[in-house]
Amino acid sequence: MELISTPSIITLDKFEDIFRDNYSPLFRYISSITKDQDLAKDVLSDLFLNLWQQREKLQINNIKAYLFRSARNGALKAISGTQTAELSDDTFNIPADSYNPFEKFVAKQSIKIVEELINRLPVARKEMIELRLLGLKNYEIAGIMDISEKKVEYNMREAIEQLSHMVRHSNLDKATVAGGLMMINLILTII
Numbered sequence: 001m002e003l004i005s006t007p008s009i010i011t012l013d014k015f016e017d018i019f020r021d022n023y024s025p026l027f028r029y030i031s032s033i034t035k036d037q038d039l040a041k042d043v044l045s046d047l048f049l050n051l052w053q054q055r056e057k058l059q060i061n062n063i064k065a066y067l068f069r070s071a072r073n074g075a076l077k078a079i080s081g082t083q084t085a086e087l088s089d090d091t092f093n094i095p096a097d098s099y100n101p102f103e104k105f106v107a108k109q110s111i112k113i114v115e116e117l118i119n120r121l122p123v124a125r126k127e128m129i130e131l132r133l134l135g136l137k138n139y140e141i142a143g144i145m146d147i148s149e150k151k152v153e154y155n156m157r158e159a160i161e162q163l164s165h166m167v168r169h170s171n172l173d174k175a176t177v178a179g180g181l182m183m184i185n186l187i188l189t190i191i
Contacts, residue, residue, distance in 0.1 A: 015055070018063060019048055025134045026071045032130060033075035043074040065143025068136065072127075072144060117166045125159040128152060 023044070030040040047070050051058070060066045118129055124145070131141045138156070142149040 015052060018051075018067075022064065022067050026067060029068065029130070029134055030071050030075045033072070034079050039078055040075070043071065043078050047071055047074055062140065062143055064136070065140045068131065068140070068144040069146070113167075113170075114163075117163050120166065121159055121162060125155050125162070128155055129159055132156070 026047070027040055027044055030043050031037055034040050034043065047067065050070070051067075058066075118126055121129070127145065128141055131144060136144070138152045139149050142152045145152070
């Protein structure tokens with residue numbers, strides 16, 4: 001774990017590195033909660049301003065978990081808790097050269113189905129999946145959500161089971177179901 005506990009550790013260069021490494025995933029995460037890119041930029045701006053201003057007082061064990069927890073709290077505060085998070089449109093961005101036009105269409109349809117299924121999950125499990133899609137590990141998700149790593153592991157397993165059950169018991173054609181299951185497995189097992 002990265003420990004930041006004294007002012008000499010957060011220098012301007014270190015702060016720039018933290019900003020550069022974390023800005024994009026934090027922006028996507030906050031945007032998925034606020035559904036407003038301008039509001040997300042404001043929340044992110046406040047987060048980094050606060051980090052810089054409080055750098056001498058903060059005792060941070062894991063900077064990534066701290067930033068995502070702060071981002072989550074700031075986003076929820078900004079929207080006053082009236083919305084739940086949804087996946088952003090570019091979460092499943094498919095490169096143009098990966099598929100021919102028909103394959104790309106089928107992949108997008110499967111992804112849309114997976115997104116709809118993920119939106120049916122309980123809020124906490126949905127948020128865990130979103131954080132996983134942003135590349136966070138179980139211990140980082142646990143730190144952000146202020147729960148144990150075992151609870152994250154349990155909820156991720158349950159989410160996979162729920163999603164698989166929903167796909168199997170839907171009225172979708174077999175190819176779409178197979179594509180959806182494959183997407184779920186790819187997304188959640190590459191951990």
